[in-house]
Amino acid sequence: MSHKIMEKYIGRMCLIYTLDNHVQGMIKSIEGSWLEVECGKHKKIELVNVEFVEKIEILIQK
Numbered sequence: 437m438s439h440k441i442m443e444k445y446i447g448r449m450c451l452i453y454t455l456d457n458h459v460q461g462m463i464k465s466i467e468g469s470w471l472e473v474e475c476g477k478h479k480k481i482e483l484v485n486v487e488f489v490e491k492i493e494i495l496i497q498k
Contacts, residue, residue: 442466442492451493452484459484460495 445463452459452473459482461475471484 439466439486442471442486442489445492445494449495449497451495452489453491453493454484454488455490 442463443466446465447462449462450460450473452461452463452471459473459475461473461482464472464474464481466472466486469486471486471489473482473484474480475482
């Protein structure tokens, strides 16, 4: 997936699908081939390799 497309969604809540998993949280940054995602109430950080991202679903914040 293109970095330029993903950069538009920094700061947005997303559901990110990879080859065999998914991550839900706020995209914090994109550096090199890594996507930094802040997840859950405890603001746990997960790193996702952008090479394996298949789909990003933007979640509507209420």
